[in-house]
Amino acid sequence: MKKIKHIVFWFIVIGIILLLFSSHVIAEDVFLRQRQELVNVIKDDVTMTSDFLDQGSLDERVLNAIGKVPRHEFVPDDQRPYAYENRPLSIGYGQTISQPYIVAIMTDLLKPKKTDRVLEVGTGSGYQAAILAELVDSVYSIEIVKELGEQAAENLKKTGYNTVHTRTGDGYYGWETEAPFDGIVVTAVASHIPPPLLKQLKPGGRMIIPVGGQFMMQYLVLVTKDADNNVTTRQILPVRFVPLTGKH
Ligand code: SAM
Numbered sequence: 001m002k003k004i005k006h007i008v009f010w011f012i013v014i015g016i017i018l019l020l021f022s023s024h025v026i027a028e029d030v031f032l033r034q035r036q037e038l039v040n041v042i043k044d045d046v047t048m049t050s051d052f053l054d055q056g057s058l059d060e061r062v063l064n065a066i067g068k069v070p071r072h073e074f075v076p077d078d079q080r081p082y083a084y085e086n087r088p089l090s091i092g093y094g095q096t097i098s099q100p101y102i103v104a105i106m107t108d109l110l111k112p113k114k115t116d117r118v119l120e121v122g123t124g125s126g127y128q129a130a131i132l133a134e135l136v137d138s139v140y141s142i143e144i145v146k147e148l149g150e151q152a153a154e155n156l157k158k159t160g161y162n163t164v165h166t167r168t169g170d171g172y173y174g175w176e177t178e179a180p181f182d183g184i185v186v187t188a189v190a191s192h193i194p195p196p197l198l199k200q201l202k203p204g205g206r207m208i209i210p211v212g213g214q215f216m217m218q219y220l221v222l223v224t225k226d227a228d229n230n231v232t233t234r235q236i237l238p239v240r241f242v243p244l245t246g247k248h
């Protein structure tokens with residue numbers, strides 16, 4: 001009798017483990033399909049906004065990164081069901097994870113090369129940093145809200161993006177000890193292009209930054225610095241971002 005109870009006990013335990021494992025596999029499969037659908041939605045949005053972008057498609061490598069990075073691992077549990085909708089989602093502290101279409105075009109506009117060093121200002125959830133880590137060797141990301149920075153570092157670690165360097169601080173001043181950068185992406189709106197970031201951009205480098213006011217028009221701006229340090233800016237398209245905060 002004791003032996004039968006023992007066998008039944010282990011039968012139940014193994015059954016529960018198998019059930020949990022298979023539901024995890026099914027969920028991951030659903031997320032994978034949702035990510036692939038998201039890539040198609042982004043492609044359509046790019047076609048619709050091609051006049052603004054001055055291009056009708058994005059680099060396949062960027063689209064592959066969107067199709068690979070598990071956005072559901074970068075949002076709070078209550079937002080997971082919406083992780084693959086093409087819209088920003090709340091990540092707490094009054095902040096958001098950006099709309100995937102915006103993440104895709106900002107990444108594409110950087111024209112990232114494998115050997116690049118890229119700085120991100122506004123780590124938020126860590127999602128954009130993970131996308132960048134799929135494309136370049138060195139990613140540095142600064143977040144002003146300590147709790148978000150810590151959560152993002154955890155998100156990046158659990159998803160295997162261990163090479164992303166993160167820290168808490170005011171990204172307006174960049175990351176001087178790690179400069180210069182081939183690319184800089186700012187994910188909060190600034191009233192002007194921060195001079196320290198311009199200084200930390202390499203000759204030949206590109207910066208993508210939303211510029212405008214919190215309650216006024218905001219535009220995504222592409223800043224390029226040529227080999228002779230001449231700076232040019234190009235307004236890409238109207239956007240809506242949370243403000244770049246700090247005491248600068
Ligand atoms: N890139 C993020 C992601 O993938 O989840 C989304 C960024 S969210 C739209 C903007 C982030 O910028 C917020 O987390 C906010 O706290 C941060 N931020 C605002 N001002 C900042 C500053 N001066 N320095 C660094 N981070 C800042």
